[in-house]
Amino acid sequence: MGAKRVQWTGVILLGASVALAGCSDNQAENAAVKDNAGSQATKEGSASSNAKEAKAAEGEETVVTLWGASDFLKGNASPGQQMVKAFNEQNKGHIRVDARYMPWAEYNTAVQAAATSGELPDIFQTPQDTDIRTIVANGWAQPFDGLVSDAWKTQFTAAAFAEGVNVIDGKTYSWPLTGPQLNSILYYNKGVLEAAGLDPEKPPATWDELRAAAKTVTEKGKGDVFGLVFGGGEHGDASGITKFVGSLAGGINSQAAFGFDYKTGRYEYGSDAIVESFDYLTKLKADGSILPSSYTLKNTEASALFGQGKAAFLVDGRARMWIVKRDSPDIKLGLTSIPTKDGSKPTYYYVSADPSGYLISSSSKHAEAAGEFIEKGFASLLFYEKYLHSGVALTPIASINDDASLYPYPEFNTFLELHKSELKLRPDYAIRNPLTAKVIVELGSLAQPKIKPGYGNILQSVLIGAGSGKDIATQLKAYDEKLNKGLDDAIAKVKGEGANVSRDDFTFPDWDGTKDFTLDDYKQ
Template sequence: MTSSNVSRRGLLRTAALGAGTLALGGGLSACGSGSPSSAADALTYWDWYVTQAPWVDKEIDLFEKGHSGVDVKKTTQQNAKYADLVALANRSGNPPDVFMIPQVPSVAEQVAKGWLHPLDEWATPKWQSRFPEGTFLEGANVFDGKVYSAPLKGSGPLYQLYVHHGVFKAAGLTNPDGSVKIPRTWDEVTSAAQTITKKSGGKSYGLGFGNADNIGVLAWWLDLFVRGAGAPGGAPTGAGTGMDYRVGKWTYGTDRSYADFLELFVEWKKRGFFHPNSVSLSDEAARAFFERGKFGMTVGGVWNQPEWTQHKFTDYSLVTLPSPTATPKGFYYADPVGNGAFAAVSAKSKKAHEAFQWLDALTSPAAGRRWVEDLNGVSAYPADNDPAGIDSKPFAAFVGMTRQVLRGPVPLVRNPELAGVAPGAPKPDISDVVTGIYTGQVKDVQGALSSLADQKFQLLSDAVAAVAKQGKKVSTSDYVFADWDPTKPYTTKKKA
């Protein structure tokens, strides 16, 4: 449950508006960029970074200058097809030397398939010690005591509430000193949305989003608002995600925060606070509408900011964890098992030493600080995440939100044998349920939430049983952390 730096739609949009180098409609083709080197002996490197491509290109340039005779040939693959492309490259025996690890299959499966090169020859204890404690975990990126990957970025709040200053000022939502009155509670969001909608005369609405792309936008709203209400599982999309580790189950139907917010969400719609075209707008169109002041508040992630910065739009603020109470009862939680931003060396690389040198440079503290300074996201190194010196006030605000991310329980740390557990995703999942509630297609809100929670736990139980049949000592009880206080960082405890 960590910060994403570019959404799939954002990636496609950026590519389309950029140099036109990413093949958007042609299936599996992709672009090579970065170093101009096309020599057959160059190191090959794959990622899915488009918005962050200038940072990668800069790191390649610095690396090549410091490593005479070693060139890096970068290929930026289409995000939606990345996992398939990596699998295909491995099956054909021609994978890249270094690559961002796809989220599917799991890292454990990739190691078992022989895709990843163990890094222990170079990743010494001294090298590992430069990373924050807990970076290298058995069952996450360490298997049978061998290290297989290193992180490219750190954890920030996944979603934020964005507030348009101009819209708020036009509605008179200001403090005595003229600054914008930023809403931080559910009631304050409701009041601001009502005021904007009423006073704008139809020119602006209080709230807006774009859900036409089917990328889970409405689940973002649920996730953001219920965490601060004390539902630590939130509502992230993806198989196996969103569990409340206090009980080892999905609590959509038993934690009233979910139904309470969805009731409020539907009330906002009934009272006309949402832009009427929200369901039919694309995510990128919604960002453009927000920029132009068509609505005063929207929910998204840090991936919104590069486009707005490019357009010189900085007249906004962002907050995270809006809550029913003045003080949030929950947070976002860092999970080092998340592998979407880890780099690895291919087991088939004929230049493994040089490949590790590139991975070493790409995951270094210096590269991490440049990642932050280039407004890409949060570094894996806490010392890099200093808002001072960052020119963009909105991005500096995001970097400062790292304190809203606490270390949470990680079942794999307590029982590494869980690495093989891979539950499927139900259909409909949480995003579909929220969309159905918003559109009125789902009438029994409580029933839909409870049913989904039961389905997700059954899928987990089936996945655990499958691994247990292989002789592994695993149980659904491995996901229960009854001693966890979601308002405090979790202290790692090994399974006895």
């Protein structure tokens, strides 16, 4: 693509079609609002500058603590830490941000302990297996309103903020950390394919081709190099086993590939697509094509081994590209679509308003400073330009995604094209009925983390032979029954408390998975 500006704006703005009713279409009125917001921002900026000078003169400096498990905060050279450093330099004597990165397992435990003791950091990320709705219901977070300017929100699309997702009872609690995210990509090490006598410019497009290539690499590797590696030791949806099975299932039945089918409004972990994809994984295992330690590896470990040339293929999400490029700069990296049974292109889905992200804790004694950091640092052009230039992901700001001068390396062009061609906007029950947030709070999240063993645990136990002896289809069908009952019970409880919700709010029978689900589709 070179210096050509890629027109990703239209794709990002697909989310705008599901903006909540009440947004004005009057351009003149919008312009007036922006002018007023700009004027107000100028006044606020002047006042802020005076306050900075006063504090600096008094020798005071507010320390804002930030905790997160996002890899973009890992290491001094990461885009997150670079943004924090730049913000601290610009605000020396006024605000200093202390950003701490932790791996997910450590982070989840630390946040729970901090919340229990009333010592949450000023800004924290939603832990795994939960979301903003549950965090707010638990009283852990406070809204951004009054802490950031109205003008700040206008840099994002209107659909990026939705009642019942990251807006609760009219109050804003987070922002869209990224643009659309493709969480199913086949990464391949061209150097490994070359060493095995395979064409590095012709990655596998079908299941048969992937299996054959993995076999060849393993045979030529003689116990040192294998066809496939994954982080099978991770928890839940983060597990490489879960990602692999769900990604392949997306090429068979995309609507049910990751457990909940929005067409039927029911959990479908036992669907034919998932069972068949899992069976395919067991065949790769039987071939000996999987690096043996994969079943206990963390994602970071699997990534490192892939980068070191110990495996040809790795199925993972958008974050793996920049992590591999960062940690293994000399790798000849390839990216392509997840192989399907017949070689057709798979389809995956996203929503514009993200129910996870970073929040300001309700116990923060520095909420105003935290809001200033979010507006001028963490969720600003200062951060997102570094974010895109590092290759972390697409941003929620269209003008940055369009700036080809920020693309960090040639592989990013393929990364961008995969996002454009394979991602579609799916229905969101919260857009249809914001009161469904009450149901989600009852469940913990739609994935219902309270029900054990979970999906990832079931897959892992059967794959390594530690299961109950029942076949995978039987176990997943039983799991579906528990989940569907859990959803029904939660709806009944919330409805009994006076909320107008039903199973129909989660069901979109006319959804055409090959197209974006628009505002008109909600109306129909």
